[in-house]
Amino acid sequence: MKQINLLIGRPTPNLQAADKLAAASQIILSQPEKSDLALTYGPDYGEDSIREHIGDWLSQKYRPVSGHITQDRIIITNGASGALAGILQKFTDPSYTRRIFLVEPTYFLAVQTFLDAGFGQRMRGVPEDDEGINLEYLRHQLEEDGKTDDTPNTDVPRTKFPAQGYRKLFKYILYVVPTLSNPSGKTMSMHHRTALVELARQYDILLIADDVYDFLAWPADDSISHEGLELPPRLVDIDRQMAGSSEWGNAVSNGSFSKLAAPGLRMGWCEATPIFIHGLSTVGATLSGGCQGQYTSFLVDEMLVSGILKHHIHNTLIPTYRRRYRALVEAIKTYLYPLGIKISTGKPYETFAIDGGGNRAPTILSGGFFLYIDFPDGHQFPSATEIIRIGREEFGLIIAPGEIFAVKGDPEGLKRAQSTFNLGTRLCWAWNEEAVLIEAIQRFAKVVQRAQVLPL
Incomplete structure (x- = not known):
């Protein structure tokens, strides 16, 4: 059997875009003006033109109320998993960050990244409800956490200092897959998305949203085409749209082309406020060699601009x-x-x-x-x-x-x-x-x- x-x-x-990637590669490598850039160390953020094209693509798909997504809100990454590690390296500190919350059931392969970042005993699950997250449970956990003495608070010295490039550390992290979640398949309601952003602002939470399945959505009604389907606004869209957003923001959208072109590409993007994106561009592994998805970003860009993707x-x-x-x-x-x-x-x-x-x-x-x-x-x-x-x-x-x-x-x-x-x-x-x-x-x-x- x-x-x-x-x-x-x-x-x-057979769903991986091998033939399309081969064609894109041939185009890139046969033109010195492109191959010279694609094969060298790239800018820490990724190429400006590619970031601009991704911003255009996202703007067209999500149609955010807050306006067009500009390139300064985008950084090229080596995929959603690598970006998650970079976010934790740059914006958390186990001596300062109180808790890591993960919506449960959670994407089990993401858990190790939080363990590697030193948060083993500080990780807490937040149950889903029918609308994607039990907000009352999370609010209760935050209130109770503030009463205890066994977790860091603002008076505890950081081990990461602004002078070393760590200008912002968050007190809490919440990891979530808001749309077509892995593993449950649920999509968070609009009410819960808005309330979650409000809660994040109140308690200094960074919402790390894996937005990797959004582009693989369709209407449940089989008689309706997936063309023109309106996607839910991402947490990062809501954070930008709502009045009172801080310069660092309280949400980052973690995207990937792994589900759209091929997993082996290891290429994705993050979107957040410009200052947050700048901070993420200063992760040591990026400073050491520039954009971590340099060559593959050129392949994806060729597919993106041509309409092939x-x-x-x-x-x-x-x-x-x-x-x-x-x-x-x-x-x-x-x-x-x-x-x-x-x-x-x-x-x-x-x-x-x-x-x-x-x-x-x-x-x-x-x-x-x-x-x-x-x-x-x-x-x-x-x-x-x-x-x-x-x-x-x-x-x-x-x-x-x-x-x-x-x-x-x-x-x-x-x-x-x-x-x-x-x-x-x-x-x-x-x-x-x-x-x-x-x-x-x-x-x-x-x-x-x-x-x-x-x-x-």
């Missing part, structure tokens, strides 16, 4: 993922719903798109890479551990244990997981073709039925 992996979260190799996203990626998502959902409803397993959706995010008649029509946002399913809560249903074991050993099915999405370092996190998201699992549709996804869910049903007949 061939193994089927529902845990892996990456695009199928947009064509790849709109005519290859979204239609493919939309079909796979539909096949996965229908299979779950057919084979798992009768067993009591349901898709965990949260509150749908209502937006607009252009219908077949050219009209602005209401719809529900869908897309990304992942959805989450919930197992029934009861003694009659097999444990998640047993389902995972039987799936792996007897049916060649790789399923993620929900507990991996808990926040390490939070003593209460695993306890919460046992009664919430560990009673379920994340499923990815980006890696497998439709027929394989259907077979995977058929196997999943057999796993559950097999576990139900085993003695307790």
Whole structure:
């Protein structure tokens, strides 16, 4: 029996834009005026023209109320993971930053970056609610944290000093995937986005938003095209739009071309206030060699300016993922719903798109890479551990244990997981073709039925 992996979260190799990248590379390398720049150490921010083009692209897609996204708000990075590490290096200090909050269930591979930055015992999970984050839980944690003496406060000396280039350190960090979240698939409501920015300003929180799935969105209504779909405003957009924003801001958008062109590119961008972006450009690894995505940024820029990247996203990626998502959902409803397993959706995010008649029509946002399913809560249903074991050993099915999405370092996190998201699992549709996804869910049903007949 061939193994089927529902845990892996990456695009199928045939969706990687190899031919388009090869063509872009040929263009860049055959023109000395471009290759000379692409192959040398680049400016710390990245090339001005490429940053300008990314700002134009983002402005066209998000249409921010606060106006056009200028190049001074953009820095080229070596992908979202590398940028996260750089942000923590430059804007946090374990002797000063009180807590690292992560919305849970969380993207489990991001956790190690926070551990590496020295925040193991300062990490806390904030549960999701149906609108993307439990704001009251977060507010309570912030209030309680301010009463304790075992965490740093403004009177505690920093180990990083302004004279060394650390002009701003944040008291708190909150890591979140607001749109089409990994792992839950939920999209944060507009109310929660605004309230979260307000809370961030009140408590000096830096909101690090992984905005990596936004461009892989489509209407839930299959009769409406994904062309013209209106995306939710990012936290960084709301922070810029609301009156009273500080020069450093309280949000940074962490973007990546890994999901749009190819993961191996290791190239992305961050957007924030100009002074924040300048600070990020002074991370040691960047000062040592300039832009950390220099050559690959030229490849992406060629695809961006020519329209090839947009064509790849709109005519290859979204239609493919939309079909796979539909096949996965229908299979779950057919084979798992009768067993009591349901898709965990949260509150749908209502937006607009252009219908077949050219009209602005209401719809529900869908897309990304992942959805989450919930197992029934009861003694009659097999444990998640047993389902995972039987799936792996007897049916060649790789399923993620929900507990991996808990926040390490939070003593209460695993306890919460046992009664919430560990009673379920994340499923990815980006890696497998439709027929394989259907077979995977058929196997999943057999796993559950097999576990139900085993003695307790």
